[in-house]
Structure formats: structure tokens, C-alpha cells
Amino acid sequence: AEDGKELVSPCLSPGFTGEWEHAEITYRISGQKAAANLHKLCASRVSEILRNKVHRTEEVKDVDFYAFSYYYDLAANVGLIDVEKGGSLVVGDFDIAAKYVCRTAETRPQGNPFLCMDLTYISLLLQEFGFPENKVLKLTRKINNVETSWALGAIFHYIDSLSRQKSPAL
Template structure:
């Protein structure tokens, strides 16, 4: 249990009676329903070069999809297909990785990002996204991205 703002939340682990992929598909069904009701489609996004940073970078890094060990740095841009996020989410939701011990919400976070991009923004799983944390040694946040878009 934990309290966030005015709400007390109780988080429980998934049922062990579910099949491996059933955990992912049950989770994404709930998230897709929320995203359909609450996210506006970004018109023309499928024709743009897409950059993801901040929360996206942190979750993707925690999932082991970015590695600083092989020369990557937070200022480098890594290109990933959206389908890579789905596969990582399925693997983590299966419990087939040690990452859940350190990042207990990683299954949810990856599934949410995948749903937001595909169900919410209507991007294909084959779409490439560019992942970065810093531009010219400055950490990028959504507010900077919005400001740059408005200029």
C-alpha cells in the first residue's frame, strides 16, 4: 500500500494462475481502454521524426533497452522500433527478468508507453522512435519539447 496525493493505493502482484502472455494482454487491455478515452490522437504524427525523452528514456533505460556500457551516453540518440517496447513489456510482465525486483512498476510503465504510442497516438509498431535524455548536455523534459514545438 502507498499513498499518493489523497488516495491510498494497494498494489498486488499478478496471479500465478495466468499464462505468461496473459498477464501482458490483461494489463494492456485495461491501459488501452483508459488511453482510448483520455488521449487525443496527434494528427500527422506518423509522418514526423519522433523523439522520446524524460519518463520514456528512464523507463526504456530501466528495461535494459539502452546500455551505457557499450558507449551510449545520455546525450546519444538511440533509435528503437515501437515493437521493441512491446516485446520488452511482455518479457518483463512474464516475470522472466530480474528487473522487477528493482523496478516493480516496469511492466506497467512499458505497457503504458506502448499503448500510448500505438492506441493513443495511432503509430504503427514498425515506427521508429528516437530516445535521448540530453541535448547538448541539457536534460530534456516535456515542457522544453512543448516550448520548442510552439516556437
């Protein structure tokens, strides 16, 4: 593996250093020093990355949505839903959780150093799609007793198909 790549992120706690491996490259990663407001810095960076890459769809306000996998695991990890049973939350709950986790990253570090970044990303991604803060999402691992697979691609496809329809499917 090729070594020696360094990544500094405004989404990692300022005191954090570690390693992350991707595509057989090991990166040395660290938080940005003197980060006064971790969430604000992280949100700014994530917004830059998402800008003009996500299609906003007005119809998402009127359609029931289930969320799986990544959304489920993050929500369960921070206690927004029951780990086994799932549950419902509003989109704004991801933002509240992101702000809390980022604010307490130094004093109460989580087992996952990427949690601030992941929650901030999910929160802003849902906002970019056009989900209002009070939009209810149902998080589950099973539908009709069938285990769901990683469905982010299906969600992207569905949202894209909404923009091509005259009226959304319910």
C-alpha cells in the same frame, strides 16, 4: 495519512503485494490472482483507460521525434538503449519489452514492480497517438549539450498542434 485503501491491478504480478503512497493516502496494492497472461490482462485494462482520450495524429508518421524522461528511463531500465548515451529504437521495441517483462514477472522479478504496467502503458500510448511499430524514436537526455526536462507535456502540445496545421513542421 489515511490508510486502508486496497487496489488490485491486472498489471502487477499475481503474487505481488505492497504499499504505494499518493496524496498522503497509503494504498495496499496487489496483483490480480490467477493471472494466466499478465500482459494481455494489463494491456486490456490500459486500453480501456486510454480509449477515446488520446487524439490520433496521422502526421506522426512523417516527423522525426525525440523522446525524453519517462520514455528514456524505461528504455534504459530494460536495456533497449545505453543508460548514459541514449540511443534509437522503434516504437515496437516498447511492446516487445512489455511482453517479456510481464511474462517473466513471476520468475524474474524486476526491482520495479510497476515495470510491466509502465512498459505496457507507454507501448499502447504511442500506438494510440498513431505511431507505427517501425517508427524510430531518438531517446536522449541532452539536445545540443543542454539537459532536457520532463517533456511529456510538450509532446502532447506538439501532437495537438499538428492536428491544427495544414502541414506538419519538420
